[in-house]
Amino acid sequence: MAEQINGDSLLEMFIFETLQNTEQLEKIILETEKNGGFSDSTINEIFRIMHTLKGSSAMMSYSYISSLAHKAEDLFYYIRENPTVSYNCSRISDLILLCMDYINREIDKIKENNEVNFESPEEVIKEIENVLIEIIANRDNIPTNNIDEPSYNSFKVIFYFEEGCEMENIRSFSIIRDIQEYTKDVTYIPDNVIDNDDTALIIRQNGFAVSFRSDKSYSDLHSLFSRIPFIRDIDLTLIDIEKCTISDSPVKELQEVNSINKITKQQDNQVKTETHQSTSQSIISINVSKLDKLMNLMGEVVIAESMVVENPDLKGLQLQSFQREALQLHKIIVEMQDMVMSMRLVPLTTTFQKTHRIVRDMSKKLDKEVKLEFIGEETEVDKKIIEHLSDPLLHLVRNCIDHGLESEKERIEANKPPIGTITLEAFNAGSYVYILVKDDGKGINKTKVLEKAKKNNLLIKPESEMTDREICNLIFLPGFSTNEQVSEFSGRGVGMDVVMQSITSVGGSVSVDSIEGKGTTITMKIPLTVAIIDGMNIEVGRKHFTIPITAIKESFKPNKDNIICDTDGNEMIMVRGECYAIMKLYKQWDIETRISDLTDGILIMVEQEEKKRCIFADSLLGQQQVVVKSMPDYIRKTKIVEGISGCTLLGDGSISLILDAGWLINSEIKYKKEG
Amino acid sequence: MISVLIVDDAAFMRLAIKNVLEKSGFKVIADAKNGQEGIEKYLELRPDIVTMDITMPDMTGIEALKKIREIDPHAKVVMISAMGQERMVKEAIINGARSFIVKPYKEEHITQTLLKIASDS
Numbered sequence: 179m180a181e182q183i184n185g186d187s188l189l190e191m192f193i194f195e196t197l198q199n200t201e202q203l204e205k206i207i208l209e210t211e212k213n214g215g216f217s218d219s220t221i222n223e224i225f226r227i228m229h230t231l232k233g234s235s236a237m238m239s240y241s242y243i244s245s246l247a248h249k250a251e252d253l254f255y256y257i258r259e260n261p262t263v264s265y266n267c268s269r270i271s272d273l274i275l276l277c278m279d280y281i282n283r284e285i286d287k288i289k290e291n292n293e294v295n296f297e298s299p300e301e302v303i304k305e306i307e308n309v310l311i312e313i314i315a316n317r318d319n320i321p322t323n324n325i326d327e328p329s330y331n332s333f334k335v336i337f338y339f340e341e342g343c344e345m346e347n348i349r350s351f352s353i354i355r356d357i358q359e360y361t362k363d364v365t366y367i368p369d370n371v372i373d374n375d376d377t378a379l380i381i382r383q384n385g386f387a388v389s390f391r392s393d394k395s396y397s398d399l400h401s402l403f404s405r406i407p408f409i410r411d412i413d414l415t416l417i418d419i420e421k422c423t424i425s426d427s428p429v430k431e432l433q434e435v436n437s438i439n440k441i442t443k444q445q446d447n448q449v450k451t452e453t454h455q456s457t458s459q460s461i462i463s464i465n466v467s468k469l470d471k472l473m474n475l476m477g478e479v480v481i482a483e484s485m486v487v488e489n490p491d492l493k494g495l496q497l498q499s500f501q502r503e504a505l506q507l508h509k510i511i512v513e514m515q516d517m518v519m520s521m522r523l524v525p526l527t528t529t530f531q532k533t534h535r536i537v538r539d540m541s542k543k544l545d546k547e548v549k550l551e552f553i554g555e556e557t558e559v560d561k562k563i564i565e566h567l568s569d570p571l572l573h574l575v576r577n578c579i580d581h582g583l584e585s586e587k588e589r590i591e592a593n594k595p596p597i598g599t600i601t602l603e604a605f606n607a608g609s610y611v612y613i614l615v616k617d618d619g620k621g622i623n624k625t626k627v628l629e630k631a632k633k634n635n636l637l638i639k640p641e642s643e644m645t646d647r648e649i650c651n652l653i654f655l656p657g658f659s660t661n662e663q664v665s666e667f668s669g670r671g672v673g674m675d676v677v678m679q680s681i682t683s684v685g686g687s688v689s690v691d692s693i694e695g696k697g698t699t700i701t702m703k704i705p706l707t708v709a710i711i712d713g714m715n716i717e718v719g720r721k722h723f724t725i726p727i728t729a730i731k732e733s734f735k736p737n738k739d740n741i742i743c744d745t746d747g748n749e750m751i752m753v754r755g756e757c758y759a760i761m762k763l764y765k766q767w768d769i770e771t772r773i774s775d776l777t778d779g780i781l782i783m784v785e786q787e788e789k790k791r792c793i794f795a796d797s798l799l800g801q802q803q804v805v806v807k808s809m810p811d812y813i814r815k816t817k818i819v820e821g822i823s824g825c826t827l828l829g830d831g832s833i834s835l836i837l838d839a840g841w842l843i844n845s846e847i848k849y850k851k852e853g
Numbered sequence: 854m855i856s857v858l859i860v861d862d863a864a865f866m867r868l869a870i871k872n873v874l875e876k877s878g879f880k881v882i883a884d885a886k887n888g889q890e891g892i893e894k895y896l897e898l899r900p901d902i903v904t905m906d907i908t909m910p911d912m913t914g915i916e917a918l919k920k921i922r923e924i925d926p927h928a929k930v931v932m933i934s935a936m937g938q939e940r941m942v943k944e945a946i947i948n949g950a951r952s953f954i955v956k957p958y959k960e961e962h963i964t965q966t967l968l969k970i971a972s973d974s
Contacts, residue, residue, distance in 0.1 A: 187868075188865065188868060188869065188872075191864060191865045191868060192865050195863060195864065195865050223910070225908070226862075226908045226909070226910060229908040229935060229938075230862065230863050230908070232935055232936070232956075233863070233866065233935045233956045233957075234863055234865045234866060236935070236936070236956055236957040237865070237866070237869055237956060237957050239957075244957075248935075248936060248937060251935075251937065252937060255937075259940075340962075340965075342959060342962075343955065343962060344936060344955035345934070345936075345938075345939055345942060345953070345955050347939070348939050348942045348943055348946065348953070349952075349953075351943060351946060352946045352952070352953075355946060355947070372943065375939050405969055405972065405973050406952075406969070407951075407952040407965065407966040407969045407970060408952070408962070408965075408966065
């Protein structure tokens with residue numbers, strides 16, 4: 179473990195905890211808004227979070243974050259210590275959200291190592307100060323204390339504190355308390371160390387002067403004093419009683435101590451001694467990179483297994499007990515694989531909850547009240563995929579509120595409940611997770627979509643042939659935005675296509691269904707994991723390829739009668755009365771093979787988003803679980819290979835390229851050999 | 854070797870303090886992520902010194918300090934405070950904290966303070 183304790187892991191933990199804290203803060207604020215006010219415990223909680231943020235960011239020398247958190251902490255400290263003050267709840271909520279946004283932005287920069295661009299939190303700090311000043315102005319005066327009797331002294335000592343030890347006044351206070359045990363009649367300068375924190379500065383410069391009487395010897399005192407922490411130097415002198423001129427109000431400090439004692443006793447009674455049973459730790463956090471590594475190793479095991487079991491040396495041998503043990507091994511490996519996979523799964527809850535904020539902000543700005551509902555937020559998805567989900571989800575919700583939901587007036591006119599509802603739903607189906615974003619707004623205006631698509635030249639087939647669904651899905655094309663007015667939140671013309679990109683990058687797909695006047699549902703279909711897939715291995719010439727099983731509809735030997743040729747001599751295939759284009763892999767990539775006639779090879783029909791196409795290959799090698807590995811860097815750097823989403827190792831040790839289903843369907847077919 | 858128990862709700866701070874102490878030859882025998890756990894570990898392990906964060910959820914460092922001092926009136930507890938927590942620190946001192954360290958601290962602040970306090974009878 180020793181090598182782990184270094185600057186990097188500290189930074190990592192700092193980022194991790196800070197983000198957790200800001201998330202927690204956001205949750206608190208949003209809950210508070212629902213409940214209509216801060217309770218004592220939430221104030222305490224916010225204070226504590228700000229405090230932690232301040233401490234750790236200061237430790238990491240992110241002084242901007244630290245100073246902001248400090249100010250916010252001051253504010254909540256004040257509110258906590260003065261529970262009777264009145265303040266504007268929603269203003270404070272806004273303020274805290276502002277702080278959080280700032281901190282999140284800075285953390286992003288820290289993550290990207292973009293530390294030169296730190297912005298100053300000055301404005302937010304100003305704002306917090308203003309609020310604090312207002313609150314203090316609202317406050318009633320607080321009663322003061324009584325006074326006791328004065329006394330004498332015979333020693334004088336000046337304590338000098340170490341540089342940078344901070345809170346010199348409190349340290350002085352601590353000294354006063356300590357020496358009280360063996361001294362009498364203590365007086366000191368500055369005399370208001372307790373309630374004036376500015377005295378810290380004076381003490382830092384001039385030292386802390388104390389005079390007292392004691393029956394202890396000079397050397398005893400000196401050695402006692404030198405054991406006080408953070409003391410740089412002590413100037414102890416024995417003085418005559420007559421010459422003593424230090425004090426002006428000698429025992430004020432005693433009275434201070436008394437009053438503080440009283441306060442703490444009161445607080446003792448107030449603070450209920452809640453003894454939360456700390457359940458023994460059953461959850462540990464693990465670095466994702468370790469999980470990635472484990473997953474990789476798991477993949478290696480899967481490959482190694484098939485390399486052993488299908489080893490050519492074993493061919494033709496009668497190996498009954500070997501086969502039995504191999505089966506057992508296979509069983510364990512599959513179970514292990516499920517386990518490793520499940521370790522990477524994270525519930526969608528936090529991702530869903532992030533939308534609360536955008537709903538809050540937008541309903542405030544646009545004056546549309548919105549109800550947000552979650553169904554199945556406990557559904558789990560691979561950690562890697564979740565990272566790609568959060569932005570699209572926020573974008574979709576934003577779109578729903580901005581474009582989908584009508585204003586309250588329009589809703590009442592349309593005989594709908596005045597408050598619009600957005601529902602986020604998630605459920606598992608096979609090796610996919612479906613995430614639905616539903617609104618009960620005005621739906622998509624298909625004529626408008628068509629018009630817009632025509633204007634932007636986005637139509638690829640005649641209007642009359644398009645289904646409603648196809649029309650709706652036009653909104654995912656790059657450069658499409660029906661909203662004429664660009665609003666603050668959405669409608670910049672980038673957007674839905676970005677959603678599409680994000681989701682397809684993890685192997686998912688997006689589609690939209692809409693009924694005009696009733697609402698819109700956007701469906702995201704996302705694979706549970708990206709690391710291990712079921713694939714169909716095929717052969718073209720001496721090359722191996724793998725097609726994800728999920729993309730395959732069927733495979734078949736074509737019948738000569740069903741092959742049709744167009745005027746250019748390009749072949750197509752009729753299947754159950756429908757005509758499909760054929761992509762010949764050997765032509766696409768110029769692969770040498772003896773099989774060029776359709777009837778000699780095999781056709782594999784692939785489907786994605788209701789588009790189908792037939793792929794021509796020499797033969798099928800069989801179905802297998804394959805571990806997706808990204809292309810090695812040296813290949814990616816030198817050549818961009820279209821249509822390949824990764825590679826994998828087959829049981830016999832040969833390399834197979836994994837074909838990208840989207841590319842298989844959408845890329846241009848090369849009919850003629852080039853050159 | 855001086856044995857230390859670190860009580861802090863932030864894993865980051867626990868790690869940071871532990872790093873400093875172990876480098877200087879202290880023995881960090883345990884850490885605790887909240888006051889309750891801190892008290893339990895104190896009872897069990899009786900460390901020479903406890904470093905105690907002031908603000909923690911559920912039970913503040915000051916509450917934990919009080920409980921520990923009830924169990925063992927000679928317990929040596931050093932508070933870990935942040936800038937601007939003067940009042941809390943005062944309260945801690947009144948309740949028997951031996952000293953306090955203000956974040957952001959220098960490494961020698963921690964080690965010097967703990968050394969001095971450990972040598973103190």
